[in-house]
Amino acid sequence: MSQYTQGPQDPQGPYGQYAPGPHTAPSAPPVQPHPHAQAPAQAQARNGLGIAALILGLVGAISGIIPLLFWLAGVLGLIALVLGLAGRGRAKRGGATNKGVATAGAVLGLVAMIVAVIGAVITFRAVGDAVDSIDKAASGSSASASPAPGHSGTSKGAAGKAGAASKDRTKDKPKDKAKDKALAPGDTAVYDDDLNVTVGEPQAYSPGPYAAGHKVGNHAYKVTVTITNKGSKKYDATLATVAARAGADGREATEIYDDTSGQGFTGQVLPGKKATQVFAFDAPADAKALTVQVTPGWSYNETQWDLPF
Secondary structure (H helix, E strand, C coil): CCCCCCCCCCCECHHHCECCCCCCCCCCCCCCCCCCCCCCCCCCCCCHHHHHHHHHHHHHHHHHHCCCCHHHHHHHHHHHHHHHHHHHHHHHCCCCCCHHHHHHHHHHHHHHHHHHHHHHHHHHHHHHHHHHHHHHHHHCECEEEECCCCCCCCCHHHHCCCCHHHHHHHHHCCCEEHHHCCECCCCEEEECCCEEEEECCCEECCCCCCCECCCCCCEEEEEEEEEEECCCCCEEHHHCEEEEEECCCCEECEEEECCCCCCCCCCEECCCCEEEEEEEEEECCCCCEEEEEEECCCCECCEEEEEEC
């Protein structure tokens, strides 16, 4: 073989490519894409507005049921309504996935606001009623005088006998303010709630052998007090107090307690019913009249009757 003879060459592969020979390093195979390669992750949903609206709306609706928390229900309800509507808008744009939760939060927010308005009306009305009750208790229920037949509505001891002209004027105005002057025997004090109190004429009274409150040498007199409930609500008669004064110096006349007097009113008087009780008082021997004071209750004004003997 000639020295110029070439050595064996690498045979060509198909399509004109050289196949790797014994002295040629094999080339790296081409990289193929992985069949299970994942696509880029989607943006995370932002559901905070809907969740916050639901929580605030629920708390607001519950707060509206609790007295004096209507203001909290209104504030939370308004915030829940705004957040719920914002959450719905975000869900429509694809930024959130809890459209139903946001809707529920908005609805609860609206409910909380309605409950807050109702609670405010109830609270303000209750406060107004309480203030009116306090004012009534402080001022007392006033009474008008309804004269008994044959009376002019004025006390005989305080005003004396009235003239014919005065009687005519009294007939035109049968009810005078009882708190300004004492009433006569048989006159009726009519209070604002249609509670009627009548005190009859004084009568001589003989205390029992075991009576308490009678002093030897004094005279005893009894009066009949009648309470008629012409109003629409029941009246607690146990709250009524009856006292008296007698003598020129107006000293307190001691109440006499025995088996027929001094028991006081008991129980309640229903609308349309009446209660009658007898009270006996010890008066000085020289007393000319007995002034009886009746107070139907702590919210009523006192009314006085001037009862001449």
